[in-house]
Amino acid sequence: MAKGTLYVISAASGAGKTSLVSAVLKQLSNIEVSISHTTRTARAGEVDGVNYHFVSTEQFENMVAADDFFEHATVFGNMYGTSRQHIQEQLLKGSDVILEIDWQGARQIRQLVKDCKSVYIAPPSVEVLRERLNSRGQDDEAIINKRMHEAVSEMSHYAEFEYLVINDDFEQAREELAAIIVANRMLLEQQQQKHADLLAQLLTLED
Numbered sequence: 607m608a609k610g611t612l613y614v615i616s617a618a619s620g621a622g623k624t625s626l627v628s629a630v631l632k633q634l635s636n637i638e639v640s641i642s643h644t645t646r647t648a649r650a651g652e653v654d655g656v657n658y659h660f661v662s663t664e665q666f667e668n669m670v671a672a673d674d675f676f677e678h679a680t681v682f683g684n685m686y687g688t689s690r691q692h693i694q695e696q697l698l699k700g701s702d703v704i705l706e707i708d709w710q711g712a713r714q715i716r717q718l719v720k721d722c723k724s725v726y727i728a729p730p731s732v733e734v735l736r737e738r739l740n741s742r743g744q745d746d747e748a749i750i751n752k753r754m755h756e757a758v759s760e761m762s763h764y765a766e767f768e769y770l771v772i773n774d775d776f777e778q779a780r781e782e783l784a785a786i787i788v789a790n791r792m793l794l795e796q797q798q799q800k801h802a803d804l805l806a807q808l809l810t811l812e813d
Contacts (some may be wrong), residue, residue, distance in 0.1 A: 608799035610636075610697040611790055612719050613704045614712045614767075615783075617727035618757035620738040622773040626727060627704055629780045634787060637702040640693055643669065646684035659689075677707075677714035682756075686711070702787065709763035716766075723790060725783065726767040730774035732758075 617623035627639060643659040645666050654660045661669075666685050670678055678687035688705060696703050705715065712724055729735040735757060739750050764770060769786050773779040790796065798805065 608700055608796050610699065610701045610703060611787075611796075612693065612697060612715070612722040613702065613787065614715050614722050614724040615704055615706050615727065616709050616712045616724070616760075616763075616767065617773075618729070618735065618760040619753055620735045620757065621727045621729045622738070622776065622779070623706060623727045625776070626771075626773060626779055626783055627706060629776075630784050630787070631704075633780070633784050636700070637704065637787065638696060640688060640696075640703050640705045642705075642707070643675075643687045643689065644684060646686075676718060677711045679708070679710050679714075681708060681710075688715070702791075709760060709766065713766065723769070723786070724767040725769040725771060725786060726764045727771050727773055727779070727783075728761060728764060730772055734774075 615623060615627060631637060631639065641655065641657070641659055643661050643666060645661060645663050646658075648654065648658070648660050652658065663685070666678075666687065669675060669687065674690060675687035676690045676693060678685060680686075686707075688707065688711065693703055693705070705711075707715065715722060716724060729738070732754070736750065736754060739753055771779050771782045771786075
């Protein structure tokens with residue numbers, strides 16, 4: 607069985623990363639999103655075990671002490687971590703795993719998982735990014751301005767990633783993200799593992 611691939615996907619808030627990933631999950635099979643643990647409070651509409659595993663600071667610190675995380679970081683006062691065991695189990699089963707994470711976590715993961723693939727999702731312009739943040743209707747102007755500055759800082763790390771997808775036209779961006787995953791599945795090493803029996807038969811002639 608071919609081992610699955612870990613895809614590390616990052617973007618500034620408002621770039622549309624989560625929507626793109628959700629669309630690709632509907633399009634492709636044998637792929638899932640890793641659900642991170644966090645100490646932050648769930649936002650409206652978020653569900654524990656679906657969007658995040660929401661845990662207390664004490665629970666999170668206990669998991670850190672037990673070395674349960676691939677990586678963990680504190681972002682804007684909240685702690686986030688990626689479960690080591692779950693990702694390893696899914697990859698060994700042959701399932702691809704998407705990890706939505708900020709650039710700092712992505713950097714840690716790339717150091718730990720050398721064969722992971724990293725993708726950065728960027729908005730088509732600063733103006734569009736601001737419009738998307740405003741359209742959520744969750745924050746006032748001061749918070750939006752803060753998020754915009756945070757976004758610029760986040761986006762400055764795009765060159766650390768292997769792939770760059772510009773989310774201007776949503777359907778095109780979805781196809782580009784899916785194409786990255788499909789193309790990686792067609793690599794020789796992946797195909798050799800997946801089709802070992804077939805390839806052996808193709809190279810054997812019976813008298």
